[in-house]
Amino acid sequence: MTEAVQFTPTPSGPDLVDLVRRYRMTWRTQPELAMHDGQLMPIGFTVQIIARYAHPAHPPLPDCPECAPVRRALRLVADAVVPKGEHVAWYNVQVLEAVQYDGARDPALSATITVLHKGRENRPPDDLEIACVTEIRENLQELGVVESD
Numbered sequence: 001m002t003e004a005v006q007f008t009p010t011p012s013g014p015d016l017v018d019l020v021r022r023y024r025m026t027w028r029t030q031p032e033l034a035m036h037d038g039q040l041m042p043i044g045f046t047v048q049i050i051a052r053y054a055h056p057a058h059p060p061l062p063d064c065p066e067c068a069p070v071r072r073a074l075r076l077v078a079d080a081v082v083p084k085g086e087h088v089a090w091y092n093v094q095v096l097e098a099v100q101y102d103g104a105r106d107p108a109l110s111a112t113i114t115v116l117h118k119g120r121e122n123r124p125p126d127d128l129e130i131a132c133v134t135e136i137r138e139n140l141q142e143l144g145v146v147e148s149d
């Protein structure tokens with residue numbers, strides 16, 4: 001139960017690499033915090049995958065035809081990098097509509113993978129959570145997703 005499940009490249013691997021390149025995907029990780037005894041405490045991690053892409057001069061909208069394929073690509077990449085099989089951590093994969101857009105810069109869409117303890121207990125990350133995040137990171141690097149600040 002505690003052994004790491006190895007990532008096996010899927011037949012869609014090369015396509016994912018292509019999507020990563022096309023949408024200039026980067027990733028970053030942050031601690032996930034929760035209130036415990038009146039204090040904010042780390043309980044897990046979030047891994048955010050960010051995609052950037054050229055966009056017409058109108059603001060990105062949830063149903064925008066230019067943004068839809070980017071959202072799909074993020075979902076594919078996020079689903080592919082999450083460790084497969086029976087795991088000791090709990091995952092949630094969410095593609096956020098939140099677009100950073102100031103009109104000058106290319107917009108960014110992001111997918112957020114949340115890694116918490118199975119059972120969702122609020123306790124500090126342990127080796128198993130860290131191993132899961134490490135595996136996600138390795139899978140991202142394998143697909144060519146670049147680490148960002």
Ligand SMILES: [Zn+2]
Pocket residue numbers: 055059060061064065066067068
């Ligand atoms: Zn759009």
